[in-house]
Amino acid sequence: MKPRLKKLKKLLQQESLDAAIISSIPNIIYLTDFAHFSSEEREAFLLITGGNNYLFTDRRYIYAAQKHVKDFTICEIGQDNHLEDWIKKIAKKEIINRLGIEENNITIAEYKKIASAVTRTKHYDLHALRMIKSQQEIAAIKKACAITDQAFEHIVEQIQIGMTEKEVALLLEMFIKKHHAELSFNTIVAFAENGAYIHHKTGDKKLTANSPILIDFGVRFQNYCSDMSRTFFFGKATNEQKDAYQTVLASQEKAIEFIQKKLAKKEVINLSEVDLIARDYMVKKKYDSLPHALGHGIGLEVHESPRLSPASEDMITDGMVFSIEPGIYNLNKFGIRIEDIFAVEEHKLVQLTNSSRALLEIHN
Amino acid sequence: MKPRLKKLKKLLQQESLDAAIISSIPNIIYLTDFAHFSSEEREAFLLITGGNNYLFTDRRYIYAAQKHVKDFTICEIGQDNHLEDWIKKIAKKEIINRLGIEENNITIAEYKKIASAVTRTKHYDLHALRMIKSQQEIAAIKKACAITDQAFEHIVEQIQIGMTEKEVALLLEMFIKKHHAELSFNTIVAFAENGAYIHHKTGDKKLTANSPILIDFGVRFQNYCSDMSRTFFFGKATNEQKDAYQTVLASQEKAIEFIQKKLAKKEVINLSEVDLIARDYMVKKKYDSLPHALGHGIGLEVHESPRLSPASEDMITDGMVFSIEPGIYNLNKFGIRIEDIFAVEEHKLVQLTNSSRALLEIHN
Structure with a gap:
């Protein structure tokens, strides 16, 4: 059995x-x-x-x-x-x-x-x-995350002015399916001000120059899911966009470092505290508090236990796999979200999605 | 309002x-x-x-x-x-x-x-x-069905020996998405004996010569769904397969004719009777009784009211849209299903999916 x-x-x-x-x-x-x-x-x-x-x-x-x-x-x-x-x-x-x-x-x-x-x-x-994954389960998620990174690289290479959000989403999906995997949820591709809608419905908007691009997508491999968000720029980012980007990135890094340090010291880590670290940093930088949870567990479902939210009662243990995904949403202007998946293995935080998080401006 | x-x-x-x-x-x-x-x-x-x-x-x-x-x-x-x-x-x-x-x-x-x-x-x-559709709703379903017919024609042109079921499903999906529509459910592509599993999960089986191909797929356009099944042959059909095919086709035609005649006479039509007409014909021809309902309503959902089943209590009225889909499933050998979508408009049965139902053997 x-x-x-x-x-x-x-x-x-x-x-x-x-x-x-x-x-x-x-x-x-x-x-x-x-x-x-x-x-x-x-x-x-x-x-x-x-x-x-x-x-x-x-x-x-x-x-x-x-x-x-x-x-x-x-x-x-x-x-x-x-x-x-x-x-x-x-x-x-x-x-x-x-x-x-x-x-x-x-x-x-x-x-x-x-x-x-x-x-x-x-x-x-x-x-x-289900919150505590076996090595076999984590291996499937790692494979899903590896395909996710490859798919994102493919998009960065292929994306062009004039493409619609739906066309970019279709390129991603085709790449993923050709790599013998499935989508784990409906891909979000949001150009310019559409990025400010946290769960934007990918549509027919065309990419124009000097536009931020928010992509949030996931792969399902052997029934296990990945989930990653990246925001990058076709052309130049404005100073306002750059400041928001660096704040989101630093907020994610604060949360990661907090977990790493506490894991190293074998201290108890409440996931509500992790959420607070990222949230407080953004507020300190004069941005609104995060309008959603900082992250969520992932496995057979894209969203499952544990939650990284102010109300979370879970503590980090080996075998957990979750996202860390701060964001800044500037209505009618743009949205920035950076999301990665992490596993806790042998009391270490292991990053499973590994696409570059440095601010990317594509010029062609 | x-x-x-x-x-x-x-x-x-x-x-x-x-x-x-x-x-x-x-x-x-x-x-x-x-x-x-x-x-x-x-x-x-x-x-x-x-x-x-x-x-x-x-x-x-x-x-x-x-x-x-x-x-x-x-x-x-x-x-x-x-x-x-x-x-x-x-x-x-x-x-x-x-x-x-x-x-x-x-x-x-x-x-x-x-x-x-x-x-x-x-x-x-x-x-x-929701069972009684407006003209606007039927128009959206008609458009979904038109894309369905085009997509099927595309597959008949593109399918080749050596392709996997998943590759055929991906070709269909790409065609549909390039035509600004979505899938209405996960496409079933079943080669050879896989067709005997009524809801086969599309997999990595490769197409070989003289193989039956069962495809059951649907399009979602402006939130409204289509659903169509066709079974055809790459190479030659055996006599056993041909007999099953003609029985399924005739069974569908019996159901269609029954509805048309009764509509013309403005008689009451119980959907349970329609199911029985198709079911009885197959039994008369020495096949097993249909192992599923003869059909289902379709609209915002792929499966909705009314049902064409022995237990159905609905009667046909204008504005209904439903499938008629008899099948013969010969375990470990092959499956045959033919499915089309029909609307009832101004007391007439209007066929919305129009791909040819003549037995098709592809030779290349």
Whole structure:
């Protein structure tokens, strides 16, 4: 049995649960390595009991699941055998009274069906398990980050005046797919004032001379994600832009140094403190406080635990992988964001995305 | 105010609801035309009351929402103003007791927060509204279908022995994106026996001679989706494959003719009957009954109401847009699926995807 399944079964014991339903796609991939299901529609559930593991899906996926998913009994959901029928039958046979559910994923409509099959349901989640990555998981993220760096280099070489944001995003995507990887989220390419919209929707704006370019994109490799942002300039940056750029960069460096020093001294590091270091530096430099969290964990999901935010209660430990991404957003003018991914390995902070962060002005 | 908002407000009155929370992304797009939010993470909610419309989102989207979303008050969700705080405040001011929620979309965790703000919640949904498309909506789907036909023609011209499934999918995607559209779902390209997996995950299998090729893909244009499947042959089809192909094609034609005849006579058409016509024909020809529904509605989502399935309770009316997609899946050997999109306009069945359905053998 996979170590992850063992850990989950131990968690269920600790939580006094007889079994758990897994409904979120990243958790299904985490436990089965099977990544066929759409994340937009509900196409599968897992049920983990003390002694058994079940995967429920419909006829569209049943044969692929039988072929690829080890350690699970594959059960077909259909018109005459709904999920709740399966759970009732198994609950009776294996004496399941207390069932764990992902309350942040199960809908009310699903809950009404599932809850009728057992005595009690209770929230549980896998965030704490997934937050600490294995070497194998970190290796996949490293590979995703390496492709990310190559893709960014490709864009710096290819970008030209007159290209639209969408065309640049397509160049990135083609490069990534030709390197046998996928996008981990919809690429943000923001020219000029569009960079001030933190999650700008890549559009048809054309690149003009002396324009800042903000690119925020990620790669998915073997189901694991990367995420990187760079801001650079086609032509010359203004003094105002340069000052903002250097402030964002220094703010990121302050956060990195803070972690490195504390790790070296083996001191406890609260992620809320890391957020504060970067945030305070920007305010000290007379900029607005960061309008989003400083960073987020990354793995099977682009955004997962831990959070680097003022409200975060997590402390840094080996096996964590997260982004550090300060930004300055000057509405109607421009936005600057610099984002890199870091892993904590053997009490050291290892940088996984390695594209240059020096202020870049492209002249051609 | 947009007609859609008016219709929703009327629905709320009929359901004796004081207000409704809209949480699903397709419904948010339906009511706002704003398609920036990720469908994988919860980034926004709408609240529609008798007199007002609110959009709640965080700082990453707030300025873009203010710029693009008309008829809505844009409210920022943050650390100090959670969704439930907003709802409580508005519920008090506008006297909201009974709140509609999308029970098939709201999670238990969200429900626990939202429910504390009002006296009672009740399920409502927009499927019935969205099932009947306006001319403008059908026009967008027609455009998506036209690009779909062009993309398929491009693939028939470009496909070569030795290409992998993923390479063919990438060619399709590039063509679609260069035509200013997006994919509406992850393209299925299945060579040879892979076609027998109904939702095959496109992989690294290479195309060899005398191989069936099943392609199931869709385009998203102005937020509206298309969906089309074709099965063709690189080299020669076997007699077994030809017989299955002609059976699938005839089964689709039986369903189409059934609808056309009944529409002409202005008779009631139950979608369950349409499913049965196609299903029964295949069984009569000694094939297994269809292992999935015959078709599905399509619009802002690839799969939406109505369903063409044995359990469907919907009847055909003007403004419906749906797929008809019979298939034969011969495990370990091959799969055949033919899928087209149809609209019902002025009591006529209009075919929107128009790629040839004649058995195609490519020889080069």
